[in-house]
Amino acid sequence: MMVLKFYLCISFEDLSIVVSKTPMYKQFCHIPLDQDAPTDTAMMKITKKYGLEIIQQLKLNDNFIRELRKQKIIKGRKLRVDTTVIESNIAYPTDAELLFKGVQKLETTMTTIKEKCGQNVRKYAKKNERNEAKTS
Structure with missing residues (x-):
């Protein structure tokens, strides 16, 4: 669930709700479809107990990408991001x-x-x- 939290950039409370309502996320987190996801307080306690540093040291994202490469689900090419910001008028779609x-x-x-x-x-x-x- 921590992978989803970092991927979706959401709070523990929102994560609990999203995972409980989305069967695909439940399957990803190995939670049976007939059960609810852990509550936000439970996830906060686990994070506090083990520490955010430990979770970040696990390098969940790196391990996840390595596993996807191994299974040939992704090619694992490099990603470039340009962070140049240019002011412009944006026409929002109606x-x-x-x-x-x-x-x-x-x-x-x-x-x-x-x-x-x-x-x-x-x-x-x-x-x-x-x-x-x-x-x-």
């Missing part, structure tokens, strides 16, 4: 824009699936067909 982009993505995916299944697919949108009909 709900309507996100919905529109989602609909577009679904439409292109469905078109691709229909083409692969051998169905006839319209090559132009209805809007373009109406404009062509008006100009003719």
Whole structure:
């Protein structure tokens, strides 16, 4: 659970709730699906008992990555991070824009699936067909 705590960057209280409600995290932590995760106070006591230094000395992240490499789940290439900060105006997406982009993505995916299944697919949108009909 400490790997998840460091990975998700959350508090003990949030960690307990997230692990209890997420079957994938329960399986990762070897907690039976019919049981709840340890409480936040229990995890704090364990951390206090063994000390945060001991947990950090275990290098959980390094051991975890080494094991993933060994099992060939990841390639373990180097990661570069650029921390340059540039001030700029950010245009945050609206709900309507996100919905529109989602609909577009679904439409292109469905078109691709229909083409692969051998169905006839319209090559132009209805809007373009109406404009062509008006100009003719």
